[in-house]
Amino acid sequence: MLRNRNIILPEAAKWRGRTVALYGGSFNPAHKGHRRVARECLKRLGVDAVWFLVSPGNPLKDANHMAEFDRRFDSIKALVGDHPRMLVSDIEVRLGTRFSADTIAALQKLMPHTRFIWVMGADNLATFDRWANWQEIARSLPIAVFDRPGYSIAGQNAKFAHVFGRFRVSPEKLGKSRSPAWAFLTIPRHPASATKLRQQMGETWLAGTK
Numbered sequence: 001m002l003r004n005r006n007i008i009l010p011e012a013a014k015w016r017g018r019t020v021a022l023y024g025g026s027f028n029p030a031h032k033g034h035r036r037v038a039r040e041c042l043k044r045l046g047v048d049a050v051w052f053l054v055s056p057g058n059p060l061k062d063a064n065h066m067a068e069f070d071r072r073f074d075s076i077k078a079l080v081g082d083h084p085r086m087l088v089s090d091i092e093v094r095l096g097t098r099f100s101a102d103t104i105a106a107l108q109k110l111m112p113h114t115r116f117i118w119v120m121g122a123d124n125l126a127t128f129d130r131w132a133n134w135q136e137i138a139r140s141l142p143i144a145v146f147d148r149p150g151y152s153i154a155g156q157n158a159k160f161a162h163v164f165g166r167f168r169v170s171p172e173k174l175g176k177s178r179s180p181a182w183a184f185l186t187i188p189r190h191p192a193s194a195t196k197l198r199q200q201m202g203e204t205w206l207a208g209t210k
């Protein structure tokens with residue numbers, strides 16, 4: 001059953017004329033790298049808010065290593081607290097979308113007067129060409145990519161970076177750019193990773209979730 005989370009759609013009017021960074025993730029579990037990325041979005045991209053979109057299940061990840069949705073939702077919510085400009089959302093569950101292209105298209109249709117920017121880490125840029133309709137995503141909204149240790153080269157050499165190379169802009173310009181447009185934010189990098197955390201926590205993170 002859906003719990004009483006941040007319900008975004010009924011508040012759509014509040015976001016009219018605003019710019020929102022959509023930060024999709026598994027958050028399996030959430031960590032300080034996620035919060036750092038969100039803070040940098042507010043500081044450097046000039047967005048009004050960051051929405052953490054907790055994924056019902058990354059289409060490219062093994063579901064066996066994934067804690068249940070509520071646990072992952074609570075994990076990022078605990079990290080963000082009641083920050084007025086960071087919202088944790090279950091919108092993909094509510095919309096019934098799993099592919100980011102579908103989520104973005106649905107949000108743009110439901111909220112045509114809100115400007116959206118997509119946010120991801122350099123590891124995801126490296127495999128972005130495996131996402132459903134990735135070129136359509138790139139044409140539909142600006143993309144901010146955050147560098148992370150171990151992925152600087154793979155990220156910048158990604159197929160996406162070649163195909164959309166001429167649309168790269170500085171982070172400061174991204175918020176006002178028409179898509180396709182993307183920026184690569186190189187500093188400050190954060191070493192946190194959910195894989196590392198799961199290794200440190202052993203079975204305790206997944207225990208009791210299935």
Ligand SMILES: Nc1ncnc2c1ncn2[C@@H]1O[C@H](COP(=O)(O)OP(=O)(O)OP(=O)(O)O)[C@@H](O)[C@H]1O
Nearest residue numbers: 025026027033120121124146148190192193194195
């Ligand atoms: N330390 C970090 N620096 C920059 N981006 C990050 C960092 N950690 C995660 N991200 C990005 O945040 C989004 C959500 O990440 P996710 O919840 O998958 O965490 P993760 O640490 O990458 O997890 P896992 O190790 O399980 O793949 C992804 O776009 C990912 O690239």
Ligand SMILES: O=C(O)c1ccc[n+]([C@@H]2O[C@H](COP(=O)([O-])O)[C@@H](O)[C@H]2O)c1
Nearest residue numbers: 024025026055058060099100101131132
């Ligand atoms: O749409 C896709 O094909 C797709 C493939 C891989 C990842 N994604 C999205 O990318 C975001 C980051 O995922 P993750 O697991 O790296 O945190 C999350 O919103 C996923 O739904 C989306």
